Amino acid sequence: MAIQPIGQRVLLKRVEAETVSAGGIVLVDSAQEKPQEALVIALGTGGKNEDGSSFEFSVSVNDKVLISKYGGTDVKVDGEDHLIVTESDILGIIN
Numbered sequence: 001m002a003i004q005p006i007g008q009r010v011l012l013k014r015v016e017a018e019t020v021s022a023g024g025i026v027l028v029d030s031a032q033e034k035p036q037e038a039l040v041i042a043l044g045t046g047g048k049n050e051d052g053s054s055f056e057f058s059v060s061v062n063d064k065v066l067i068s069k070y071g072g073t074d075v076k077v078d079g080e081d082h083l084i085v086t087e088s089d090i091l092g093i094i095n
Helices: none
Strands: 009-014 037-043 064-067 073-077 080-086 090-094
Antiparallel strands (some): 009 037, 009 080, 064 090, 073 080
């Protein structure tokens, strides 16, 4: 199954969280925070801005981005967890 986001939405896959803390303690799933780093998998169809101009995405497929902890909608694609967010939920591109 493939998902094509529509409008100004972006399909992301979260980067795996660390399973060991900096001090060497193994973290169980319930103790881990959701990772804030994600990889852009697909871009939406775009659309128009409020002034009628065409919307252009600031991110590209395969960009590594920083996202807010609790934004977006969780979805499963081919059994893997993904996230659909609006582009405005993306805080920045990680270089």
